[in-house]
Amino acid sequence: xxxxxxxxxxxxxxxxxxxALHVTREQLLDTLHQITTHTSFDTLSQLTCTxxxxxxxxxxxxxxxxxxxxxxxxxxxxxxxxxVTMPSLALLFAQAEVMERELHEMFGIxxxxxxxxxDFALEGWCDIPPMRREFDTLAYVNAHYDFREGREDNLDxxxxxxxxxxxxxxxxxxxxxx
Amino acid sequence: MDEGFIPYQQSLEDEEQSIKxxxxxIEQAIAWFRAHSMxxxxxxxxxxxxxxxPTFTSRYDIERLGVxxxxxxxxxxxxxxxxxxxxxxxxxxxxxxxxxSEPKYIIGLGSCTINGGMYWDSYNTIKKLDxxxxxxxxxxxxxxxxxxxxxxxxxxxxxxxANSSEAGYIQYRTRYAHYRANQERLFGTQVQPRYEENFAxxxx
Amino acid sequence: xxxxxxxxxxxxxxxGITGNMSVELDLMGETITRARTHVGYLHRGFEKLIExxxxxxxxxxxxxxxxxxxxxxxxxxxxxxxxLAGIEVSERASYIRVMVLEMARLGAQLLWMAGQSGSxxxxxxxxxxxxDRDLILDLFEQLTGGRVYHMYIYPGGVRRELPDGFxxxxxxxxxxxxxxxxxxxxxxxxxxxxQKRAIGVGVVRGEEVLRRGFSGQVLRGCGFAxxxxxxxxxxxxxxLEFDIPTQSAGDVYARALVRRAEMRESIRxxxxxxxxxxxxxxxxxxxxxHRKFTLPKEDTYVAxxxxxxxxxxxxxxxxxxxxxxxxxKGPSLIHAFSLxxxxxxxxxxxxxxxxxxxxxxxxxxIER
Amino acid sequence: MKFELxxxxxxxxxxxxxxxxxxxxxxxxxKSETVSGYRGFxxxxxxxxxxxxxxxxVCMNEAIDMIAxxxxxxxxxxxGCIPRIDYGRCCWCSLCTxxxxxxSLKLESECIxxxxxxxxxxxxxxxxxx
Numbered sequence: 017x018x019x020x021x022x023x024x025x026x027x028x029x030x031x032x033x034x035x036a037l038h039v040t041r042e043q044l045l046d047t048l049h050q051i052t053t054h055t056s057f058d059t060l061s062q063l064t065c066t067x068x069x070x071x072x073x074x075x076x077x078x079x080x081x082x083x084x085x086x087x088x089x090x091x092x093x094x095x096x097x098x099x100v101t102m103p104s105l106a107l108l109f110a111q112a113e114v115m116e117r118e119l120h121e122m123f124g125i126x127x128x129x130x131x132x133x134x135d136f137a138l139e140g141w142c143d144i145p146p147m148r149r150e151f152d153t154l155a156y157v158n159a160h161y162d163f164r165e166g167r168e169d170n171l172d173x174x175x176x177x178x179x180x181x182x183x184x185x186x187x188x189x190x191x192x193x194x
Numbered sequence: 195m196d197e198g199f200i201p202y203q204q205s206l207e208d209e210e211q212s213i214k215x216x217x218x219x220i221e222q223a224i225a226w227f228r229a230h231s232m233x234x235x236x237x238x239x240x241x242x243x244x245x246x247x248p249t250f251t252s253r254y255d256i257e258r259l260g261v262x263x264x265x266x267x268x269x270x271x272x273x274x275x276x277x278x279x280x281x282x283x284x285x286x287x288x289x290x291x292x293x294x295s296e297p298k299y300i301i302g303l304g305s306c307t308i309n310g311g312m313y314w315d316s317y318n319t320i321k322k323l324d325x326x327x328x329x330x331x332x333x334x335x336x337x338x339x340x341x342x343x344x345x346x347x348x349x350x351x352x353x354x355x356a357n358s359s360e361a362g363y364i365q366y367r368t369r370y371a372h373y374r375a376n377q378e379r380l381f382g383t384q385v386q387p388r389y390e391e392n393f394a395x396x397x398x
Numbered sequence: 399x400x401x402x403x404x405x406x407x408x409x410x411x412x413x414g415i416t417g418n419m420s421v422e423l424d425l426m427g428e429t430i431t432r433a434r435t436h437v438g439y440l441h442r443g444f445e446k447l448i449e450x451x452x453x454x455x456x457x458x459x460x461x462x463x464x465x466x467x468x469x470x471x472x473x474x475x476x477x478x479x480x481x482l483a484g485i486e487v488s489e490r491a492s493y494i495r496v497m498v499l500e501m502a503r504l505g506a507q508l509l510w511m512a513g514q515s516g517s518x519x520x521x522x523x524x525x526x527x528x529x530d531r532d533l534i535l536d537l538f539e540q541l542t543g544g545r546v547y548h549m550y551i552y553p554g555g556v557r558r559e560l561p562d563g564f565x566x567x568x569x570x571x572x573x574x575x576x577x578x579x580x581x582x583x584x585x586x587x588x589x590x591x592x593q594k595r596a597i598g599v600g601v602v603r604g605e606e607v608l609r610r611g612f613s614g615q616v617l618r619g620c621g622f623a624x625x626x627x628x629x630x631x632x633x634x635x636x637x638l639e640f641d642i643p644t645q646s647a648g649d650v651y652a653r654a655l656v657r658r659a660e661m662r663e664s665i666r667x668x669x670x671x672x673x674x675x676x677x678x679x680x681x682x683x684x685x686x687x688h689r690k691f692t693l694p695k696e697d698t699y700v701a702x703x704x705x706x707x708x709x710x711x712x713x714x715x716x717x718x719x720x721x722x723x724x725x726x727k728g729p730s731l732i733h734a735f736s737l738x739x740x741x742x743x744x745x746x747x748x749x750x751x752x753x754x755x756x757x758x759x760x761x762x763x764i765e766r
Numbered sequence: 767m768k769f770e771l772x773x774x775x776x777x778x779x780x781x782x783x784x785x786x787x788x789x790x791x792x793x794x795x796x797k798s799e800t801v802s803g804y805r806g807f808x809x810x811x812x813x814x815x816x817x818x819x820x821x822x823x824v825c826m827n828e829a830i831d832m833i834a835x836x837x838x839x840x841x842x843x844x845x846g847c848i849p850r851i852d853y854g855r856c857c858w859c860s861l862c863t864x865x866x867x868x869x870s871l872k873l874e875s876e877c878i879x880x881x882x883x884x885x886x887x888x889x890x891x892x893x894x895x896x
Contacts, residue, residue: 031481033630034699059611064712066697066723077712079699083608085629085708088699111611114735122445137438137765138318139282140382146317146446153317153446160380161321164309164854166885170831173819176845197892199853199879237411239418240440241762244465244546247512252525253532255790265413283410283418283439290411308884309854312459312827315450316443324884334879334887336857337546344793346880353882455826458859522780529789536801543805543873549859561803585780590773689824689865 020054021089036090044093045103048078052108056082057089060105063115065123069149072097074123078105095125104129122147217357228271228297229351230260235270237290239283241337242276242303249340256340259347267293272350275327277337278306278319281380284326288377291327292389296363299330299354301346304338311336325376328362328369401426406747410439414517414751417465417761419734421754425747433742435734441765445724452719453479453553453691461547463726464763466509469502470704471726472551477632478700478713478724479553482693483685490679491555492634497568497671498541498550499633499702504575504664505534506705507657510758514654515586517751518595523586530578533571540564555682565672572665572672579661587658596651600741600753603648611732614707616757618656620648626703640667650756660705692719704729706758728763805858806877808851810891811870817845821862821871829855830862831888839893853879853887 021027021035025047028036039047052058057080064077078091095102104127105112114136116127121136124145135141144151217225238246249256250263264270267290275287291300302323305311310321323329330353333346353361366373370389377386409420418439424432444463448456460475461468473495480487487495508531515523535545540561542548550557586592602612602620617624623642627635643659645652685691693715701710707729716722734757741753791798812835822830832847849862849871863871871891881887 059609061611062710062712062727064725066714085624085626111732111736137441146443154315156317157315163321166888167831169833171834171847173832173845173847176847180846197890199886199889236413241465247528248532251528252790253529280439280441286410305854305856308887309852311855312857313442314827314855316447318441318443331880331882332884334853335877339545341793342878345878348794349880451826539801539804543803584776588773589777
């Protein structure tokens with residue numbers, strides 16, 4: 017199982033049971049096809065996406081598992097943040113459909129060939145897709161929801177310490193001056 | 195310096211005068227029966243749903259107090275909003291609440307219903323439940339223990355027996371514009387039917 | 399004769415649903431012709447919140463991802479952080495973790511039993527099994543200080559030392575539960591009314607099931623002995639003896655029988671843990687730069703076997719105090735969509751709750 | 767599959783429980799025993815609290831306010847502030863007690879509270895030595 021991968025790809029050993037492999041967007045379908053036919057990694061168990069905003073890319077991770085569930089292989093594929101479409105794996109793996117649907121909603125990634133890219137968890141969402149790094153959840157909360165009042169007497173402790181020190185200092189100086 | 199739940203202590207003195215029963219015997223009897231047959235809508239809206247089975251089954255057996263779970267809003271008196279509420283759930287909660295027949299009460303379970311709780315900075319949970327629905331009793335905890343939930347029911351019983359005009363369902367009728375405005379701010383105008391139509395002919 | 403199709407929403411406000419979710423059903427008479435799952439009622443954006451919190455702050459929130467069974471989440475989070483940061487956990491802490499995970503599994507199975515029996519109208523089972531789960535929660539209370547959310551398994555170890563006499567009390571509880579399991583056999587698993595409802599309903603079969611990413615009792619109920627505790631061992635599971643129960647029928651009853659056997663296996667594991675628990679040893683490996691703890695720019699994937707199937711965490715650090723990305727995949731995501739939707743077609747309306755309970759679908763972990 | 771009579775009659779074994787003593791904990795009448803170490807309400811020993819705001823910093827829910835104290839019980843309290851907890855935010859994770867340098871902030875076992883006014887859930891920890 018490993019020998020085929022070692023021969024054909026640059027395999028990264030993360031742990032004894034977890035491997036990673038970098039592919040480009042164009043190679044993805046072909047590589048997946050090769051791996052599922054020639055090795056026992058034939059199940060998609062997770063589809064992840066990481067937003068590397070400072071490098072202007074999304075990193076998608078296709079987590080493959082073998083039939084024995086003993087080893088994991090992650091296919092990593094970087095795509096530009098502005099040109100965000102990927103080929104869909106829905107025909108290869110039935111479970112990919114819902115995972116892609118989720119990523120579509122959370123990151124705004126399009127999956128060509130997936131017919132089910134409608135609302136997943138959010139209803140009537142019209143802001144930036146929420147899992148993108150530029151989406152500021154606290155700013156959104158402040159704009160859309162209110163917090164309960166009554167906590168305005170919160171003090172900044174550093175300021176208070178400074179004030180106290182200054183007060184103590186002036187208290188010391190005053191008697192000496194007088 | 196006061197300890198414990200501070201504003202509560204400050205308001206203790208005012209409260210002693212306010213609860214003076216002016217009810218007739220029949221009203222008192224009705225209130226007693228109401229307080230001892232509370233039907234809870236079985237809608238687990240959030241985390242809190244996990245502490246409901248122990249409360250309703252043999253260990254804590256809240257049926258001692260006359261609290262029973264029912265399946266439909268039409269039969270229910272109590273709605274337990276168990277924790278955080280996403281806008282998508284809140285829409286269903288409001289619909290369920292409006293379908294319930296009066297008198298009806300809401301119990302807010304846990305921190306999340308009071309001021310956002312753990313999810314205070316989450317884009318998809320509401321922070322103050324009482325903006326959208328009138329809450330009659332809040333229960334402290336994250337998760338509240340079943341004992342705390344029972345404490346909430348016991349205090350709610352007292353409130354029902356006091357039969358005050360501040361009960362949530364009366365608030366919801368009289369201050370509907372306020373609640374509706376907050377709901378519309380979150381959902382927009384088109385999605386919810388107007389509750390006013392239900393009590394258009396009623397003498398408020 | 400004209401045949402009319404009606405659409406009903408099973409949930410979110412419905413006593414037969416396994417949480418706050420909804421299944422849209424097209425019905426022809428009593429028979430389902432199309433099913434569609436709707437989630438999102440519980441979406442809290444955990445993955446976003448975790449990006450805003452430092453690592454020690456984030457660990458308190460992960461346990462909320464799955465409400466009936468929080469501990470696999472804590473373990474997963476801790477394992478992923480430890481793997482990225484290269485922290486070794488002491489043997490004693492690992493044993494305590496295994497103990498906590500198995501207690502949680504036992505509790506989750508008892509809770510499942512209440513739901514499954516409720517879906518066929520056997521109320522007494524729920525009254526009993528939730529009581530027994532409460533006894534486990536009592537022990538959790540003593541150990542961790544929390545009833546449902548324990549916040550106990552921490553990157554580097556566990557947060558508290560075992561209280562005095564805890565293992566004896568656990569051992570006594572296991573003796574009690576062992577007896578109760580026989581009572582449950584009579585009351586529930588061998589009950590003719592449950593058998594009649596469950597046998598031949600919700601059948602999952604075929605070689606394809608391995609490729610479709612199912613896990614847990616769905617696989618074990620149709621003959622594949624897949625269990626991450628054995629196949630891809632974490633913590634100390636490779637040093638403990640236990641069997642992986644399987645059934646071949648693939649229906650609701652087979653999955654129930656698998657769970658019945660798993661409860662006994664959990665008790666067996668717990669007994670071994672009690673016997674082998676080291677007397678001495680640190681329970682906590684201090685994190686370097688504790689409150690300003692950082693993760694390297696690396697990523698990893700960690701999976702544990704929860705009571706319902708494979709719980710996988712993908713975690714990527716970026717050299718800062720925050721986690722760049724943590725993506726959670728619970729077993730329910732696949733089960734509720736690509737398994738439940740086709741499985742319900744052709745079933746009767748009254749079997750929806752039965753099938754959903756038997757797949758162990760838990761909405762909070764689907765949408766996080 | 768053949769359904770045996772035994773399988774129909776076995777559930778009736780539950781009837782034997784009729785003669786057993788009920789296991790129910792009757793909460794409002796009988797208070798259950800508090801578990802030592804349960805994470806309930808906060809207590810703060812003001813004679814040792816140094817007002818450092820570590821608890822405020824570590825709280826991921828921003829549940830802790832530092833408020834001015836009337837009279838100093840601890841001369842080492844440099845800021846003259848003590849924590850107050852918003853129970854509309856707290857999740858009882860006890861990280862605040864973990865990071866407390868003088869160990870003055872603790873959690874007690876009491877945890878039961880219900881109220882009809884949401885504004886009353888600001889909690890001033892009781893001044894109890896632990």
